[in-house]
Amino acid sequence: MKRPLTGRAFLFWLLGAFGVVFAVNGIFVAEAIGTFRGGDEQNPYLQGIDYNHTLARRAEQAALGWRATIGEQDHRILVTLQSRDGSPVRGEILQGELHHPSDANLDRAIAFRAIAPGLYAAEMKDAKPGAWDVVVRAADAKKPFEASRRLWLR
Secondary structure (H helix, E strand, O other): OOOOOOHHHHHHHHHHHHHHHHHHHHHHHHHHHHHOOOOOOOOHHHHHHOHHHHHHHHHHHHHHOOEEEEEEEOOEEEEEEEOOOOOEOOOOOEEEEEEOOOOHHHOEEEEOEEEEOOEEEEEOOOOOOEEEEEEEEEOOOOOOOEEEEEEEEO
């Protein structure tokens, strides 16, 4: 025998359904707040003020005319550096950083060494497989060179 759906029963079903939705949302909110580490930049205001300096450095780099190709092979990050006319840029000291896109705790500095004219390598045997942002800079602060690329390390 079926009981008829009364207004009181409908109210309890409705409140129960919304209660489940609110409970699940509460769990998701608590989990999100508990795992969020905060902003990506320590001082975003100062970074914004310094943006004109960034634009000036990019203009200097464009005038320098260097081109870089960044790749990965055999647990090494390879950087090919060429001048405006396509000849290899020799004798530079390159510094770099590996940035993990989702966990800043995994970020690390990397050092490049020249292995051929215009070809520089950094060993990465201990890096976790996955996506990484590679940033390469000339160690000489007077040379405004910086290049970056997202790589998939195996």
